[in-house]
Amino acid sequence: MVLAMSHELPRSAVTVDLVVLTLRAADLCALLVRRAAAPYKGRWALPGGFVEPDEDLHTAAGRELAEETSVSDLPVHLEQLRSYGDPNRDPRMRVVSVAYLALGPDLPDPVAGSDAADAAWRPVAEALAGTAKLAFDHAVILADGVERARSKLEYTPLGTAFCGREFTVGELREVYETVWGVGLDPRNFHRKVTGAVGFLTPTGQTTTRNGGRPARLYRRGPAQLLMPPLLRPA
Amino acid sequence: MVLAMSHELPRSAVTVDLVVLTLRAADLCALLVRRAAAPYKGRWALPGGFVEPDEDLHTAAGRELAEETSVSDLPVHLEQLRSYGDPNRDPRMRVVSVAYLALGPDLPDPVAGSDAADAAWRPVAEALAGTAKLAFDHAVILADGVERARSKLEYTPLGTAFCGREFTVGELREVYETVWGVGLDPRNFHRKVTGAVGFLTPTGQTTTRNGGRPARLYRRGPAQLLMPPLLRPA
């Protein structure tokens, strides 16, 4: 990018919007806030806010995440998703938004911020259904975030971000089934995740918290990429 | 994203930067411009420019691409890559840049724009080598773009974007070999690309432009995703 010497530069508001996903009661849920003011007053929207003048984009996303969840030092995965800059996406002014995707284990109930009438974990399926459309272009952003998460589960160990620090293969399978929205064969899933090098590190402990035969506990292993990957069923 | 009623909003310059890749003489090349002014005067940089107030991000990227290559209605693939917003990435002011990735067949030699002393196709390997570092954070952006292109060749038919409208399997294999920087077995490659459903549509014609036995000509097929994918060798 090359700046002209120009006296008058076009400038925009730059915000970060967050797609925060977690699993609650067998539902894939997103953190949403209910707008307190126009436009889209009363509609659900993604949490987000302005990027401060001396703040990196990733830092801004992390700050907003901590503010909205009222928990700092969260054990969540945070990555940039995509930017959205349609000139009419906000009726008030030109706003370019950099969306971030966050994945975390069952997080505490959110608190409503200053500019939100309410904040809650809402099932993604409902949020994207025809009824009660999200504000702005947030339905598109949320859909992009969900698709990114689904895809990342295939090639990376990020499914573990939805679990606690220690988890069983069955719990991890529930993550995959919920995020992908499909049923998976427990035996084949077990073979594949335990066969992917560096995916899972056994703790040596077992648990019976899910009933049935005691299940081995695992932590996330050192692998950054799953070899071989776990592909979604066609 | 939720706007405060605030009187004073933080605002940034927003630009698009382009990673334009093409193949020239068995080299993966990127379109670069030589900076005519400080900072980084004389250094190579990615082409780019400001997003106009009423312009969509994708539109701005397409406009810059047409300007820099002096060809409109290009047969190129253009997709958003990622945004870069370190507060110190430009020493003059806060600039958030939305990078786009463009892939095209052997394109004409570029023309230097108003703010560039020179413009040229430069081999990616040289541009990313330790010597003659790119301006700003453009080496990181270029590396991200190349990695995206390498990855997209695995799962999508985008390798065809580097070819003309009609091409042979051998020409497509050269694309893969050059972008990935590895040698591929011609027989296995042939089997895989012709076996991936919807990847290639035969024209019925043949050509001998590459010597040897006449090769069938193909066009890109309707598939958006390669099934099965063509994975890079470990």
Place this chain on the structure above:
DNA sequence: GACGGTTATCGTCGTACTGACGATAAAGGA
């Protein structure tokens, strides 16, 4: 006009991974 060089195309092999599904293990509850 036969011949060697070159590229294209098709086939074969053994190995590895896949999905479907059987079998056994080990807990808790009736």
Place this chain on the structure above:
DNA sequence: TCCTTTATCGTCAGTACGACGATAACCGTC
């Protein structure tokens, strides 16, 4: 004790893979 539940390990046929052999069909050369 038996039954239900979940975990874990195997089996099997189908499919994909990499390595590589074989043949086809053009070119230029002598």
